Amino acid sequence: MHKLTVEEMNRLDVAAFKEAPKLPLVVVLDNVRSLHNVGSVFRTADAFRLSGVCLCGITGRPPMVEIHKTALGAEDSVDWEYFEEPLAAVEALRRRGYLIFAVEQVVGSRPLHQLRLSPDQKYALVLGNEVKGVTQSVVDAADAAVEDGRSIVDLTRGEDVPGWREDIVCEFHGHHFPLQQRMLRTKEFKLVISPESINELYDLRVDPAEMNNVYTVPVYDDIRRELATNLYLQLRERGDHSFAKWMAAMTDFDIPLVNTARSDLDEVMGK
Secondary structure, eight states: OOOOOTGGGTOOOHHHHHHSOOEEEEEEEESOOOHHHHHHHHHHHHHTTEEEEEEETTOOOSSOHHHHHHHTTHHHHSOEEEESSHHHHHHHHHHTTEEEEEESOOTTOEEGGGOOOOTTSEEEEEEOBTTTBSOHHHHHHSSEEEESSOOOHHHHTTOOOTTOOSOEEEEEOOSSSOOOEEEEEOSSEEEEEOTTSOOEEEETTTOTTOOOOOTTOGGGHHHHHHHHHHHHHHHHHHTOHHHHHHHHHHSOOSSOOOOTTOOOHHHHTTO
């Protein structure tokens, strides 16, 4: 198996990148300390052809060796500008017609994977300091807040958390082994779907150590279908379509499927 070089990936040179169409998305770095993190944002912006990056406060600015180490030249192709105060960047972007989203855990914030964007709108995504997060003045000025994850502090204190999710979905994409898995866990059960191995179901009420796989035990058929259906729908919502399609072909659901090949799920689901 041939490993591609950078040249074989057909990456645009700086001049071509400057002329290429861009996604209407700008990333604002609010006092990001790590220069390697800054470089990673530049590299991501290059890969997705974002409109630009705003560097604010203590955030490092090119040219710097540490930024280049992770940016790999993207700091030359991606447009960037510097603002001493992150709020000034937000105000400037708003005047240019951008909606501002702060990536921060606040009351009323929305999960990042549930965010629905319009192709006709320009957006700015504010990423905060590794320790302190997004500056409060920026949070106050943002049009909305989105979060990648949710604090479990109240749960660790034994407090009730209104609206807390009843399950959790995890993904494994392979590391030392070429294996993909998806998992759905509730308080009582854990379901693991493995395209390249056996599926697993554990009854955590009687088997908290997960020693007895009951996936094929008939008494658990209804529970298995319910969990698999829930996992499938969540994967669809998260955009994990390839794995969801495999599940539709290999796992029994309570969702009616009219296509025996089970490949055209959009048509089957009426979407």
